[in-house]
Amino acid sequence: MRTTVAIIGAGPAGLFLSHLLHLHGVDSVVLERRDRDYCERRQRAGVVEHGVAEALRESGLGRRMDREGFRHDGIELRFDGRGHRIDFPDLTGRHVMIWAQTEIVKDLIARRLTDGGQILFEAEATAVEGVESERPRVRFASPGGDEDVLECDYVVACDGFHGIGRTSLPEEVVSTYDKVYPFAWLGILADVPPSCDELIYARHERGFALHSMRSETVSRLYLQVPAETDTAAWSDDRIWSELAARFELADGAWKLGTGPITDKSITPMRSFVTEPMRHGRLFLAGDAAHIVPPTGAKGLNLAMRDVMLLAEGLRRRYAEGDTAGLDAYSDTALRRVWRAEHFSYWMTSLMHTDPAATPFDNRMQQSYLEHIAACRPAAAQLAENYTGLPEV
Ligand code: FAD
Ligand code: DHB
Known part of the structure; x- marks a missing residue:
């Protein structure tokens, strides 16, 4: 089997990347070890940042969010038996959307399948090989249990914290912070x-x-x-x-x-960062590269932002033959990652006992x-x- 970009994981990061690449005319195949029902039901995050909501709309995935989700212009901090409102538009000109990760995943899966996209459910990636060459491969166990190989130009591991993507980077190039x-x-x-x-x-x-x-x-x-x-x-x-x-x-x-x-x-609750987020032709995105404690509602948003950056880098690579976006991916993504790490750590430390x-x-x-x-x-x-x- 061959594709341009092999994506491991059908969480929000892998699915959104596959959707954005399709809009840019770049082929991908998504390998997902769980079944579709499991992916659509897993309860997780619920807050979508202003800019990520905009990106969903721009990519044609905003309709149900705007109809069924809620626009929120603030949050309440409650302490010492009193409430204090933080007014987002007044303080920043922005707002957030309350729209569950499960719904984003459902819309992305439906849209990829309507667009003829390939998501292989119950297909567990078992090894990533040849990432320092021009022909990387992902080995995976197909739903029937047979071993199969997906050849590609690039591998993007969006396989969460327990996936195989991160562990496929050579130990000597990786630093982790935990x-x-x-x-x-x-x-x-x-x-x-x-x-x-x-x-x-x-x-x-x-x-x-x-x-x-x-x-x-x-x-x-x-x-x-x-x-x-x-x-x-x-x-x-x-x-x-x-x-x-x-x-x-x-x-x-x-x-x-x-x-x-x-x-x-x-x-x-954990904070975790891997650096770099790229080695050769293997890229890490979302929870595969970093985890935040959920207090600041950043996990889902960081995952979406990573793949927005990566999709633009891959678009440039194929439309203009320019790898500058891909080359800058790790450094650019990590700047946002560390900001979100600090904010999540700070919110967590401020609010918990x-x-x-x-x-x-x-x-x-x-x-x-x-x-x-x-x-x-x-x-x-x-x-x-x-x-x-x-x-x-
Ligand atoms: P994931 O959503 O983890 O997706 C990874 C996908 O890869 C999964 O579908 C997995 O099955 C698949 N996969 C893994 N290994 C393989 C393999 N070898 N082969 C093929 N597929 C593989 N964030 C918040 O902001 N607020 C919250 O309240 C919140 N609650 C959370 C609760 C839980 C239990 C967890 C785990 C996370 C929570 N988060 C929360 C974080 C947020 O949901 C994540 O940051 C977000 O899911 C990251 O998306 P992702 O696509 O990077 O990874
Ligand atoms: C939700 C989760 C969060 O971590 C958060 O900070 C706010 C909302 C949620 O699941 O709705």
């Missing part, structure tokens, strides 16, 4: 209308909580829990009463609606939150990063 946090998020989906119009990020001495949403009738909520927590330890009643305690306002003027919980999962924190540390968090509430440039800095920095 931080593991002593807590995780317990995420739920519930059939209950959201109790708020905008997302609430709550800092509480019992731990962080986040109220998000998926539709007029479905809420998405998260609770900080200790690392290594098992969902079995969290009954529905325990989850709702813990959420209510962490979101409580001092004046009692807000009530959390409850309803049947349809999904429960644990997300570990670290089990090792001293009373001094807690006062530091509280003081900075009060500063954001009182000082426009501090609020603007948060809003700039949250809505996505166009210049990085």
Whole structure:
């Protein structure tokens, strides 16, 4: 089998890359180890940055997002029993879209298949070879279990944190940077209308909580829990009463609606970066190259931005015979990656209760939150990063 660009992974990064390449007239094949249903159901992120939403629209994938998603002009920071709104358009001229990763993936798969694109589901990549040559190959196990080979000009590994792409770079060229946090998020989906119009990020001495949403009738909520927590330890009643305690306002003027919980999962919290994001004809994009803790809602957005850059580099390579975009990819992407790493780390440190924190540390968090509430440039800095920095 032969194609121009072999893409490993049908997450948002791999699928969006394949779609953008198609619009540029560049062929690709996507190898995905899971089945289509699994890819379309996996619950993950929900916030799309201003610029990424624009890119989805420009590529013809904005219609359902604009009809069924929500435009959000702010978030609430809740601490010490009070709420403080961060107004995005006022502070930055930008907004975000609340549009689930599952929906982006569904639209991308449907569109690729309508456009005649090749996504091989249940096809697990097992090895990447010859990336220092002009004819790299990806070995994969086809759905029947037979070994097959995909030959190509370039390989892009969009195969997430546990894929084979990153480990295919020679050890001696790679540097990795890692931080593991002593807590995780317990995420739920519930059939209950959201109790708020905008997302609430709550800092509480019992731990962080986040109220998000998926539709007029479905809420998405998260609770900080200790690392290594098992969902079995969290009954529905325990989850709702813990959420209510962490979101409580001092004046009692807000009530959390409850309803049947349809999904429960644990997300570990980690920061991780691999450098470089390219070796020879192998490129890394999205979670394959970097992980952020989810507090700043950056994981999905970073993945989409990586492939926007890569798609433009590949377009230039094939339309103009110019590899400058591809050659600059790793350095350019890493500038944004490190900015998002810092923002995600900072939001996480600001909002969570670290089990090792001293009373001094807690006062530091509280003081900075009060500063954001009182000082426009501090609020603007948060809003700039949250809505996505166009210049990085
Ligand atoms: P992925 O979405 O991980 O896609 C990688 C794909 O590659 C998968 O489909 C996988 O099956 C496939 N694959 C792996 N290995 C192979 C192989 N050998 N051969 C073929 N296919 C392979 N971000 C937020 O901003 N907010 C959140 O709330 C949030 N929650 C998350 C919850 C969880 C449990 C996880 C894991 C991540 C979460 N994230 C969140 C992060 C965000 O969802 C990711 O950053 C985003 O999915 C990255 O997209 P990606 O395409 O790079 O990788
Ligand atoms: C969601 C996830 C996030 O990590 C976040 O910061 C905001 C919203 C969500 O899943 O809706």
